[in-house]
Amino acid sequence: MLARHGVLSGLAWLNFTKSYMLHPNFSSSSVLRRQDHLVRTLCGCNAKNRRRKIVRAMSSGGISSEADADSVLRTLTPVLDPKLHKGQAGKIAIIGGCREYTGAPYFAAISALKIGADLSHVFCTKDAAPVIKSYSPELIVHPVLEESYSLRDFDLFQECVSKIMKLARESNIPFVVDGDGLFLITDSINLVSDYPLAVLTPNVNEYKRLVQKVLNCEVNEQNAQEQLCSLAREIGGVTILRKGKSDLISDGKTVKSVSIYGSPRRCGGQGDILSGSVAVFLSWARQLSSPSEAKETVGSSSENPAISGCVAASGLLRKAALLAFEKKKRSTLTSDIIDCLGESLEDICPVS
């Protein structure tokens, strides 16, 4: 079945380690064999992507410049061409969702569709699947993971995750690591290091753990941008989107900030919109860079598709949150923000 969907264009990773573990009998488990098959199928080939020259939409400069998120959004968002067929505007996989957590993968997956991806897959545990499916018939939900409440099988779990990440890396599929995924990679930083298509999206606490583990020091707010840049450099050029009042984004070479006013509501789930959105925008940003262009512009971090993808996602989320808050005020929830993604994108980047 999955072979029909062809290549995957983005992958988001969230809420899985502490909440669920893979089947303990890793090597012989049919569940994991199936998961493995799914991932191999999804990663199996590379899309022939449409290519468009990247417009230099991001303001140039070194550490600390505010990104022009609207321009980046206009640059990355593809022209809707009736000649394209299903999947060519993006196929996203979300790995996450367990007996306890079902909202996060849904928010990420539906956000990807609302922004313009064609297909959104969720890989989750079998208990989570019927619930996530019931939220929306638009998602394709695969109940391929086993529930577990024990951490003793951590090595087995890590082995499986390493395998998936390795396959994604071999196929040059960008991935976004959020939530429990960050908990895992903080202890196994080699899973993402030196892979420029990896994006980490830590919140305050997740960022603190990363800094402690990788830089072996505490978070320094006075020197926040330099420290973020050092952290990204230390991990080998992954892109980090540090969520906060202003989002700070760095690939170890430059730092961009996105400070557009969003919503003062801090309802849970907004980070999931972000991770799903980064996966889509990053996949679009990559489609814009032809291999030859990529070679020419190596070293020019202003065109790093991971940075562009983060800037676009951060900007759009903030605009949608503002719009939702104007309508719903204190009762604004994450679903309300998702409902505003389309209108916000249309405001910035009209289809016609």
Add this chain to the structure above:
Amino acid sequence: MLARHGVLSGLAWLNFTKSYMLHPNFSSSSVLRRQDHLVRTLCGCNAKNRRRKIVRAMSSGGISSEADADSVLRTLTPVLDPKLHKGQAGKIAIIGGCREYTGAPYFAAISALKIGADLSHVFCTKDAAPVIKSYSPELIVHPVLEESYSLRDFDLFQECVSKIMKLARESNIPFVVDGDGLFLITDSINLVSDYPLAVLTPNVNEYKRLVQKVLNCEVNEQNAQEQLCSLAREIGGVTILRKGKSDLISDGKTVKSVSIYGSPRRCGGQGDILSGSVAVFLSWARQLSSPSEAKETVGSSSENPAISGCVAASGLLRKAALLAFEKKKRSTLTSDIIDCLGESLEDICPVS
């Protein structure tokens, strides 16, 4: 329960082989006996259909004429007569839905209702049923199939499908084959061959497989309409709706195209709207042809109800997609298009 529903007026077939398999113990399985009973009950008698003279709404001519979809829609859509009772405007069965795929059968079944069918049944696996039910209380969902992840029972599965198709053919019930149904019939083309009430709705890849298998050659885009016509003729006069930028429809005698501008969004699920809609319009088209008229017009493919049904479904989907896209732009999803089916049909063919 089902006996009360009487005859089935259309059947759509999608997403079932690779995703689920019937119970391995075919001959003795109570599940399959029940399924068999259901199908026999649904196929058991022929409706005394209202009859109305077919207006020649489709433009005449040989290969390649653009169909006047609006006229066909106005011709086929029945007058809403308060004297009719439940079921007389159409009863559709969707066979599809498994642990992984629940959206597709839902989209097909709810589309059938939104266009005007009275009853929509879904036959799916037991794991899929609660999820599909949760999407809408309007559907009648039968959890009669067993999940399986093995392809080794393919022969048994094929035997069951053959049986259902045979029963449908004996009762002159039209059926639409989409998704995994196409995967199956590509290997067992005799299941549909020489049955003029069978409609195949392949997308790019499914069409490619059909051409390779049946015509033993590659798809020829320069000669697309002639090749489609040959393919339909080779399968013995089934109707093929080849989905694409323009939909091409042929029964082996003529080719119609539907090129109305729809939506540039390629979100997954639009094909499922189409298969559910074809089932409804085809059943309506058949009700318009009296047996005597059918004999008189044999050989006049412009009145083939399968062609009319495909033209109407394709035209309506495109109009609804356009309307949804005008409202939702890039965030248009399949559910948004379904929400526009009624308004689009009313625009073309007002009830009053």
